[in-house]
Structures are given as structure tokens and as C-alpha cells.
Amino acid sequence: MDAVTENATQTAADKDRSDPLRVDAARNRARVAAAAREAFAELGADAPMVEIARRAGVGAATLYRRFPTREDLLELVFEDRIEECAATIDRFLAQAATDPWGAFSGYLRQLFDLQRADRAFTAALLHSYPETGRMEQERQRAMAGFSQLVARAKSAGVVRDDFAAEDVELLLKAHEGVLTQPGPDTEASSRITDLLLDACQPRPAR
Amino acid sequence: MDAVTENATQTAADKDRSDPLRVDAARNRARVAAAAREAFAELGADAPMVEIARRAGVGAATLYRRFPTREDLLELVFEDRIEECAATIDRFLAQAATDPWGAFSGYLRQLFDLQRADRAFTAALLHSYPETGRMEQERQRAMAGFSQLVARAKSAGVVRDDFAAEDVELLLKAHEGVLTQPGPDTEASSRITDLLLDACQPRPAR
């Protein structure tokens, strides 16, 4: 664990507490966050809590004191990912004007890449958080951007008319299925990616 | 558990033993098999062994004596499913002559239906058993039949040229992903089914 991000970002997990953490507590909190990021990406959203504590070089109690539930930890980590999605959408929105299909497919491929790199990514995106934290906010921003991408692609006739922006959920789940099943080779992932993207295109008259 | 299938079919699990089971043992064995079928379909291939024993109204020891490993139990149950796949392929092969796309898509829809009805179905089909039991045999028969279906559909120009019969594995995994993720509604399943089938068709020139 070299070069740990020492800035302990205050999240919803302890938004209620007004007084700042003691320096050692803040350090441990950051370590736990980093370990969680790593463990979730590698092991999935159901990575053992003790494993996260172990990676952080911290006792289980310390972890639970700062993050009482798994959800608290997940939320912290997932915010990064969702934010990443929301951030990249802008780049592709710019592209959409001249290259609707490239923007549409490019963004989806980007999502699939993230998904492949992070075993917990799908859970992050699909887990609907009822509470309206930054998480949910960013998620909606990403969805709104994608909706525009879809609308542009549809009006250009490069995406099937009955495609809905919400279908992205379906595509992610499908890709997840390929990644999850035994033998999660990159080849299968890229193959299903191509198939799924093709499925988004207008159907040929038959 | 009414009207249990009392005929204790001898499977590979105890193919070595020559002398027949005692009647009470055979009865329990059949009960375990029925319970396993039910539990795997409902809970997935990782259904707890004790749960199966409980449903069978049998002690854990009895279950383990007859089926030392989970694989033995899975194999028994999966044989049914695979056999079902292999059996239905013939029906669609007949249809393929006059309606290549209908046969191709019909068979895949059939597979997806089975998958939806049985949470362990995908594991049954995708788990590659190295041993050449009846299981593997039937699986290859099903694959051979499907290959013919694919060949016929491709030569008729209704399935994309680069589609390989082995891609069915990919399609099943993708569908499984949609079923597995939270909110396994039938609607999502049929939506992804349509999308995946469309993806199998020849791509429009673009």
C-alpha cells in the first residue's frame, strides 16, 4: 500500500459528524477506502469485510466503526465509478454531432471496459439507491447524457427506433453475464460487445 | 413431496456398485434426487446441500453417502436438462428445411425459456465436464444439432456469416446475466432475447 490517498474525503457515511477526525483516524479511514476500492474491483461487491480490513492493515472494528454497513463502503467506492461515467459522457456528446454512431458505440464500449476492469462496477451502476446522494445524482447525469446520445443516434438512423436509453442496463447485465461465468476471457467480452452493439443498430428489412 | 418418482434411476454416481440398493435406500435416493432437482432449479447450482437434504426429508449423511460430492448431484439433475435440449433439437431440425430462421431462433428461444425456468440450467450447459459420461455425450449431440441449424440458417442468409455455433455459449451467458442481476423480471429477459436474436442476423450494410 504505497502512496495512499491521504485526503480523507468526507462522504455521506459520516456527513452527520461535525467535528473532524483525529489524524490517525483519518489516515486509517483513507486506508480502508483505498483497500475497499481495490478489493471490490478485484473480488466483486461481495468481497469479505475482513479482507478489506486486512488489506488496509487495520482491525475489523476500525473498519466497522467508520463504515457500519457494507453499503456505506460501496457507496464511497461507487461514487468514483459513477462520476467517471458521467465525466466521460461529455466527451462523447461532443462527438455525437458529427459521428452519432461512433459516439453511441464509443460510450458503450467505454462502459464495458470499466466493467471489465472492475468486478463491482455493474453492481455500482445497477444498484438503485433510493437515497438521493451524490451517487444517485451523478448516475442521473450520466443517464441524461446517454439519453441525448441515443436521441442523436436514433435521429441519424444509426440506432434502432425502439431502443431506449434504459436498455443500457440490459446491455450491462448481459455483458456482466459473460464476464461472470467461468472463463472470463477478454475475447468473449469483446465478442459479446460487438454482438450487442450490432443489436442496437436498426434491423434490416426482412 | 407427493408422488415422488420412485424409480431410482441408476446413474454414473453409483455405476460401479453392482448389487442393488435396499428398498429404503432406493426410496431415499429418489427423494434426494427429486429434492435436488427442485432446489437447483429454484436456488441455483450452489443451493446448500443441507437444504436439499431437508427438502428430501433426509439426514445430511444419507445425502452424502449416496452423492459424495455436489458434482454427483448436479450431474444427475443436469442430465435431464441436457437431454431435453438434445431432444428438442430434432424438432427444430425438421423445421429448418422450410424455415431456417424460425428453427434457429425457435431453438434459442427454447433454450432461453429453459434457462428462465431453472436457475441452474446455465451452469448445466456451460460447465464443461471432462469425463465422458452420458451428460457430455448428450451435450455434444445438442451442439451437433445446433451446428446444423446454424449452417442451414447461414446458407439461407438469415444468420450472419461470422456466427459460430459455439457463440450460443455467449448468448446463454448474456441472458444469464440479465436473469441473475437483481430484478429478474420476465420482461427484461424477453427484451434481451429479442436483442440477442437480432444480433445474430446479418448486419445491414452501413
Place this chain on the structure above:
DNA sequence: TCCCAAGTGGATACCCCTGTCCGGTTCTTC
């Protein structure tokens, strides 16, 4: 420097699951 609230981590209780042991029961054979 001293003090104590904040913080820590190892120990622990509990739960769920797997797989085995063994004293008691039941089938089958003679």
C-alpha cells in the same frame, strides 16, 4: 507534561455451510 476522550485491534459470539462419526434402526436373508 499530563490527562482523557478518541481511537485501536485482537478476541469473541454468532451464523451458515460442508462433510464425517457413530449409536440406533430397518431391511433382508436364512
Place this chain on the structure above:
DNA sequence: GAAGAACCGGACAGGGGTATCCACTTGGGA
């Protein structure tokens, strides 16, 4: 219908995970 092999299932050991407790340590204000 008695003997004994086959069989039964509750009890139990063991492994891994979650979450909590508590005696000890440490940071930072007075």
C-alpha cells in the same frame, strides 16, 4: 423370527464470514 449387514439421521468438528466487545494505546488540548 432372529441375526447381521445395510442404512439412517442427529450430533458434531471445522472453516469462513459478519459484527461487537473491551482492555490497551495515542493524539492533542490545557
